[in-house]
Amino acid sequence: MRVEIVAVGTELLLGQIADTNGQWLGEHLAAAGVDSYFHQAVGDNRARIATALRTALARGDAVIACGGLGPTQDDITREAIAEVMNVPLVRHAEISRRIEGFFRARGRAMSPNNLRQADVPRGATVIDQTRGTAPGLICPLGRKVVYAVPGVPHEMAEMFERAILPDLRRRMTEAGEGAGVIMSRVLRTWGTSESALSEALQGRIDALDALDALDAPAQGGGRAGTVTIAFLASGIEGIKVRLTARARDEDGARSALDAEEKEVREVLAATLGDIVFGLDDVSMELAVAALLVEQRLSLGVAESLTGGLIAARLVGVPGASTWLRGGVVAYDSAVKFSVLGVAEGPVVTEEAAIAMARGVRRVLGSAIGLGVTGVAGPDSQEGLAPGTVFVALALPNGVTPSRSLRLPGDRERVRQYSAISALDLLRRTLRTPEHGFEAPTLG
Amino acid sequence: MRVEIVAVGTELLLGQIADTNGQWLGEHLAAAGVDSYFHQAVGDNRARIATALRTALARGDAVIACGGLGPTQDDITREAIAEVMNVPLVRHAEISRRIEGFFRARGRAMSPNNLRQADVPRGATVIDQTRGTAPGLICPLGRKVVYAVPGVPHEMAEMFERAILPDLRRRMTEAGEGAGVIMSRVLRTWGTSESALSEALQGRIDALDALDALDAPAQGGGRAGTVTIAFLASGIEGIKVRLTARARDEDGARSALDAEEKEVREVLAATLGDIVFGLDDVSMELAVAALLVEQRLSLGVAESLTGGLIAARLVGVPGASTWLRGGVVAYDSAVKFSVLGVAEGPVVTEEAAIAMARGVRRVLGSAIGLGVTGVAGPDSQEGLAPGTVFVALALPNGVTPSRSLRLPGDRERVRQYSAISALDLLRRTLRTPEHGFEAPTLG
Numbered sequence: 073m074r075v076e077i078v079a080v081g082t083e084l085l086l087g088q089i090a091d092t093n094g095q096w097l098g099e100h101l102a103a104a105g106v107d108s109y110f111h112q113a114v115g116d117n118r119a120r121i122a123t124a125l126r127t128a129l130a131r132g133d134a135v136i137a138c139g140g141l142g143p144t145q146d147d148i149t150r151e152a153i154a155e156v157m158n159v160p161l162v163r164h165a166e167i168s169r170r171i172e173g174f175f176r177a178r179g180r181a182m183s184p185n186n187l188r189q190a191d192v193p194r195g196a197t198v199i200d201q202t203r204g205t206a207p208g209l210i211c212p213l214g215r216k217v218v219y220a221v222p223g224v225p226h227e228m229a230e231m232f233e234r235a236i237l238p239d240l241r242r243r244m245t246e247a248g249e250g251a252g253v254i255m256s257r258v259l260r261t262w263g264t265s266e267s268a269l270s271e272a273l274q275g276r277i278d279a280l281d282a283l284d285a286l287d288a289p290a291q292g293g294g295r296a297g298t299v300t301i302a303f304l305a306s307g308i309e310g311i312k313v314r315l316t317a318r319a320r321d322e323d324g325a326r327s328a329l330d331a332e333e334k335e336v337r338e339v340l341a342a343t344l345g346d347i348v349f350g351l352d353d354v355s356m357e358l359a360v361a362a363l364l365v366e367q368r369l370s371l372g373v374a375e376s377l378t379g380g381l382i383a384a385r386l387v388g389v390p391g392a393s394t395w396l397r398g399g400v401v402a403y404d405s406a407v408k409f410s411v412l413g414v415a416e417g418p419v420v421t422e423e424a425a426i427a428m429a430r431g432v433r434r435v436l437g438s439a440i441g442l443g444v445t446g447v448a449g450p451d452s453q454e455g456l457a458p459g460t461v462f463v464a465l466a467l468p469n470g471v472t473p474s475r476s477l478r479l480p481g482d483r484e485r486v487r488q489y490s491a492i493s494a495l496d497l498l499r500r501t502l503r504t505p506e507h508g509f510e511a512p513t514l515g
Numbered sequence: 516m517r518v519e520i521v522a523v524g525t526e527l528l529l530g531q532i533a534d535t536n537g538q539w540l541g542e543h544l545a546a547a548g549v550d551s552y553f554h555q556a557v558g559d560n561r562a563r564i565a566t567a568l569r570t571a572l573a574r575g576d577a578v579i580a581c582g583g584l585g586p587t588q589d590d591i592t593r594e595a596i597a598e599v600m601n602v603p604l605v606r607h608a609e610i611s612r613r614i615e616g617f618f619r620a621r622g623r624a625m626s627p628n629n630l631r632q633a634d635v636p637r638g639a640t641v642i643d644q645t646r647g648t649a650p651g652l653i654c655p656l657g658r659k660v661v662y663a664v665p666g667v668p669h670e671m672a673e674m675f676e677r678a679i680l681p682d683l684r685r686r687m688t689e690a691g692e693g694a695g696v697i698m699s700r701v702l703r704t705w706g707t708s709e710s711a712l713s714e715a716l717q718g719r720i721d722a723l724d725a726l727d728a729l730d731a732p733a734q735g736g737g738r739a740g741t742v743t744i745a746f747l748a749s750g751i752e753g754i755k756v757r758l759t760a761r762a763r764d765e766d767g768a769r770s771a772l773d774a775e776e777k778e779v780r781e782v783l784a785a786t787l788g789d790i791v792f793g794l795d796d797v798s799m800e801l802a803v804a805a806l807l808v809e810q811r812l813s814l815g816v817a818e819s820l821t822g823g824l825i826a827a828r829l830v831g832v833p834g835a836s837t838w839l840r841g842g843v844v845a846y847d848s849a850v851k852f853s854v855l856g857v858a859e860g861p862v863v864t865e866e867a868a869i870a871m872a873r874g875v876r877r878v879l880g881s882a883i884g885l886g887v888t889g890v891a892g893p894d895s896q897e898g899l900a901p902g903t904v905f906v907a908l909a910l911p912n913g914v915t916p917s918r919s920l921r922l923p924g925d926r927e928r929v930r931q932y933s934a935i936s937a938l939d940l941l942r943r944t945l946r947t948p949e950h951g952f953e954a955p956t957l958g
Contacts, residue, residue, distance in 0.1 A: 083747050085551050086699065087542030088757070090533050094556070099530030108528055109563050113537070113554040116745070120552050127570055144713045144746055145720075178923065183710040203924070224748065304531060373844070379830025380823025383844040387822025390893060390926060392846065398854075399844035401816075401826040407841040407879055436850055450833060483833065 073244045074107045076128035080140035080149050081223060082115035093138045093228050100229075104237055105254030105318065106244070116140060121152035129156070129216055134240060136232075139223025141206040143186045149220055153211050154193035156218070161191040164207075167198060171205050199235040203227050210239060217243070254318050255325040257333060261340070261347040262310040262356065262496050266303050269311055272343040276335055277301050299332045308488040309355070313340075346500055356495045357385040363502040364395040364440075369468070371498075372438035373399040374412055374428035376419070376445040377461070381491040397438040402428065408445075411435065420445055420454045425464035426472045433466045441466035444494045448483045459486050463494040465501055473501050516687045517550045519571035523583035523592050524666060525558035536581045536671050543672075547680055548695040548761065549687070559583060564595035572599070572659055577683065579675075582666025584649040586629040592663055596654050597636040599661070604634040610641060614648050642678040646670050653682060660686070697761050698768040700776060704783070704790040705753040705799060705939050709746050712754055715786040719778055720744050740771030744779070751931040752798070756783075756791075789943055799938045800828040806945040807838040807883075812911070814941075815881035816842040817855055817871035819862070819888040820904065824934040840879040845871065851888075854878065863888055863897045868907035869915045876909045884909035887937045891926045902929050906937040908944055916944050 077098065079091045094111045101108045110131055114124040121140065128135040140149030154161050167190035175182035189206045192198060199208030199221070208231040209220040219236045221228045261269065280299055298319070304312040315332050319325040333351075340347060349359045364371060373382050383399035386392055400411055408414040412431030414424050425443040433441025442465055449458025459481070464474035475497055479489040520541065522534045537554045544551045553574055557567040564583065571578040583592030597604050610633035618625035632649045635641060642651030642664070651674040652663040662679045664671045704712065723742055740762030747755040758775050762768040783790055792802045807814060816825050826842035829835055843854055851857040855874030857867050868886045876884025885908055892901025902924070907917035918940055922932040 081747075082745060083757070084538075085541050085554060086545045086759075087538040087540070088699075088701070088747070090535065090538050091554075092533065095527075095530040095533050097530070098528050102529045109558060109560070110567060111528065111534075111554075111556040115552060117552070123574065124553060131566065142748070143710045146745055178921070180708070183714050185710050185713060375823070375826075377830070378827070379835075379839075380818070380826030380842055380844065381830075383818075383823030383846070384821070384827050384930075387820070387844070387846055387891075388927060388930070392822075396822075396846050398846040398850040399823055399842075401823065401830070401842035401844070403826070403830055403836060403839050403841040404879075410880070411841075411878060435854060436847075437853070448830075484831065487827075487830070 073134060073240060073247060073249055074109055074132040075101055075134045075136060075240065076132040077108060077111045078121075078124050078128050078135055078137045079111070079113040079223075080116065080121055080124075080137060081113070082117075082146075084113040085115050093223060093225060096225065096229060097136060097138070097232065100232060100237075103254075103256050103314075103316070104240070106240060116146040116148060118148045118152050118155065121149060122155045125152060125156045125218060129213060129218070133216055134243070135216075135218045136236065137218060137220045138228055141189065141208070141220060141222045143183070143189055143205070145185075147188070147206075150188075150191050150193065150209070153196075153209065153218055153220060157193050157195065157211055157213055159194040162194050163187065164190045164192045164198060167192070167207055170201075174205050199231050201227070202230060202234075208235065210235070253320070253322050253325045254316060255322065255329060256314055256316040257329045258304075258352050259313040259315070259333065259336060259340075259348050260310060260350045260352075260354065261313060261344075262349055262492060263347050264311070264344050266311050268344060269303055269313060269340075272339055273301060273313070273336060276332075276339060280332075299328050301332075301336070308485060308492065310349075310492070346503060349496065349499055355385075356492050356499065357389050360495050360499050360502070361386070361389045361392065361395065363499060365391075367502060369439040369502075370395050370397050371440050371442065372397045372432040372436035373494075374408075374432035374441065374443040375399060375401050376403060376408070376428070377448040378444050378487050378491045378494070379403055381487060382442070382444065382494055385491060385495070397436040400432050400435065412443075418454050420447055420456050420460065420462070422462045422464065422474050422476055425462035426466070426474050429464045429466035429472060439468050440498070442494055442498055444490055446477075446479075446486070446490055448486045448490075450483060458483070461486070461490045461493070463490070463497050465498060467501070473497065516577065516683060516690060516692055517552055517575040518544055518577045518579060518683065519575040520551060520554045521564075521567050521571050521578055521580045522554070522556040522666075523559065523564055523567075523580060524556070525560075525589075527556040528558050536666060536668060539668065539672060540579060540581070540675065543675065543680075545697045545699070547683070548697045549683060559589040559591060561591045561595050561598065564592060565598045568595060568599045568661060572656060572661070576659055577686070578659075578661045579679065580661060580663045581671055584632065584651070584663060584665045586626070586632055586648070588628070590631070590649075593631075593634050593636065593652070596639075596652065596661055596663060600636050600638065600654055600656055602637040605637050606630065607633045607635045607641065610635070610650055613644075617648050642674050644670070645673060645677075651678065653678070695761055695763055696765050696768045697759060698765065698772060699757055699759040700772045701747075701795050702756040702758070702776065702779060702783075702791050703753055703793045703795075703797065704756060704787075705792055705935060706790050707754070707787050709748055709754050711787060712746055712756060712783075715782060716744055716756070716779060719775075719782060723775075740767045742771050742775045744775075751928065751935065753792075753935070789946060792939065792942055798828075799935050799942065800832050803938050803942050803945070804829070804832045804835065804838065806942060808834075810945060812882040812945075813838050813840050814883050814885065815840045815875040815879035816937075817875035817884065817886040818842060818844050819846060819851070819871070820891040821887050821930050821934045821937070822846055824930060825885070825887065825937055828934060828938070840881040843875050843878065855886075861897050863890055863899050863903065863905070865905045865907065865917050865919055868905035869909070869917050872907045872909035872915060882911050883941070885937060885941055887933055889920075889922075889929070889933055891929045891933075893926060901926070904929070904933045904936070906933070906940050908941060910944070916940065 196211040211218040317325040317328040402408040414427040428443030429441040446461030639654040654661040760768040760771040845851040857870040871886030872884035889904030
């Protein structure tokens with residue numbers, strides 16, 4: 073099963089936005105074991121969208137078209153698909169009602185244009201919307217298929233997981249492809265570089281290659297499942313180690329992943345320390361939240377250069393109200409002195425970070441205080457270069473673990489790295505409260 | 516002259532990196548007045564690169580292939596182009612010498628693979644490297660052409676400017692095509708829906724279409740430039756109105772954009788109010804920052820459900836230290852009472868938002884206080900549904916403009932919409948301090 077992606081939108085061709093949907097779909101198709109050999113981008117032009125779809129159908133078995141399903145006159149993916157299918161568009165009564173209901177529920181007037189979103193090529197199946205108004209489409213063309221999804225990233229992703237991937241899997245099974253199962257698991261790391269990870273895990277990669285050769289896997293994978301390891305830099309969120317298992321069934325894949333995860337964790341702990349903060353969708357703040365809940369500790373954060381980024385990430389965790397008291401964004405030095413009780417003087421020091429952590433703990437009445445100060449740039453401050461950052465904790469027992477960091481990148485990256493580094497200090501401390509804090513190094 | 520871009524690299528298909536080269540080239544081709552109707556991405560596979568090139572040549576007059584020119588075995592763009600041209604590769608003696616010199620000058624051993632970069636399809640012209648080792652190629656195919664450039668962004672960009680764009684211009688002139696210019700400008704809006712914008716501007720769109728037909732533009736655009744209008748939903752950042760002008764020269768395009776921007780602003784102000792917050796890269800926080808600087812006002816923010824998002828966006832503006840005092844993240848109700856002086860009782864009310872704005876203004880000593888409280892979800896709070904949000908300001912004159920909002924979406928979107936809505940309340944108030952605040956409606 074070869075799937076081609078067609079991203080629709082003149083703004084993509086003009087370079088006004090990056091094709092992040094194509095990137096996301098490429099990653100998720102690969103993780104699902106589906107081949108994708110070509111991507112295309114095309115503008116909001118009916119004839120050219122039709123050309124792109126015909127080209128994609130000639131090269132592949134399935135096409136995912138992203139974008140051009142909205143209510144305006146330049147949203148014409150529906151028309152182009154109908155042209156390629158050689159069928160008329162039919163207005164779908166149930167979708168019309170839902171779109172009208174969507175507007176009514178919000179007390180907003182609906183312009184008639186919006187009902188264009190209820191137009192469906194005859195013979196197509198609808199993928200219901202759960203978030204916006206434009207439904208997705210599953211459009212059969214003989215044994216091939218065109219899926220259409222909105223260009224809004226979270227709507228696209230949700231429809232892919234809920235409707236497209238299951239449909240693709242069904243088609244693959246019917247085509248006798250990969251009777252096997254592909255499952256992957258991601259170990260998320262912070263505080264090391266891709267080359268250090270790769271070096272640490274080279275032994276495992278070689279061992280898996282040797283096993284793979286021995287086991288001579290059929291398409292469904294070997295008896296116990298064959299596993300591969302890949303690295304994926306994910307910008308400000310650290311580096312992911314992705315384990316992908318191919319096996320005859322889900323149990324086989326899962327047990328292969330379990331076994332390999334254990335091996336990888338042991339190797340990493342022995343070589344690089346406590347760098348794995350979570351699995352799959354577990355973000356740094358979720359890892360921290362789980363530890364705070366488990367240890368029944370509340371938190372307050374005092375932020376300077378991060379300016380609320382840390383608090384905002386923590387508030388993003390559902391249920392944060394049970395353990396997060398709040399925060400003080402002490403951007404102006406005067407606020408550090410007056411609200412947090414930092415001693416007047418230099419404010420980009422380890423002592424200032426500790427005083428901020430102590431101050432916010434006292435002001436907000438939390439069990440733990442976290443303080444961050446530093447230079448985001450572009451200019452130096454107090455004679456210190458951008459990227460100079462201090463993070464500190466004030467713990468219930470009076471201990472104040474702290475760290476001095478030198479972070480790379482521009483203003484935005486320094487701030488983001490500072491936020492996740494501060495959360496990682498808290499995570500490591502909560503994991504080994506008796507040992508204090510082991511320093512991470514940034515790659 | 517229609518130019519198609521073909522990005523080469525398996526990492527693009529797997530979503531491991533974004534196709535920023537395609538984005539950059541799209542932007543620069545448009546700015547140069549060159550049409551680009553399709554982009555493709557393809558993996559490091561000779562047959563599939565050849566397929567992508569043939570497809571592109573069938574649809575366009577010129578192809579820019581990015582990537583796959585390096586020294587390793589999976590760099591095979593050269594071989595694929597030679598296949599499409601039906602010519603052999605010939606090792607170029609001068610380039611071989613330069614590559615050897617490159618390594619010698621750096622005191623590094625050269626693996627023989629590196630000389631693959633000196634292989635040139637017979638009949639192609641070389642674009643000399645000024646930064647790395649892999650030269651670019653200009654490969655004629657009858658009256659069409661394939662340009663090949665390295666995938667390293669700064670090498671690609673330099674070769675495009677120095678060699679490809681001049682060659683394209685020469686071909687366009689020879690083909691009698693206007694050396695026209697395309698420029699675009701984006702009006703960024705908050706507080707309305709795409710369909711409402713589209714309806715409000717339908718008259719302008721029709722008028723431009725009529726002008727376009729009258730002016731019978733040559734490919735270089737009409738006398739005064741022809742303008743088109745398009746809409747672009749950009750997730751949590753509102754909806755963009757993009758004006759694109761095609762004219763004989765930059766002055767023509769700019770004056771066409773100036774004239775149309777004025778028309779569009781007038782129509783929008785008359786129909787939808789003060790919804791345009793900035794142009795092009797001006798974010799909501801930049802718009803707010805400019806007003807605060809201009810009016811010499813300082814700001815403090817008190818956040819509940821947004822939990823630091825607003826402060827973090829503001830700190831992201833370079834120079835924020837001149838006008839941003841800081842913030843209080845009062846996530847726990849007790850913090851609202853103890854730190855901000857909100858009266859004990861319900862905290863998801865317009866009164867609580869006002870008290871938070873007043874409290875933070877007092878605690879941080881800022882000229883203006885901004886307060887936000889509400890229900891992010893997933894659960895209701897104080898009997899109020901997720902999406903119920905109150906934003907308020909405390910101004911130096913004692914006035915406290917406030918707004919009650921009903922925002923759509925999940926927890927994350929409600930928080931993001933709350934943050935930008937609060938900033939928009941501040942923006943609108945600063946723009947019309949004598950009139951108070953005009954309510955936005957969210958689309």
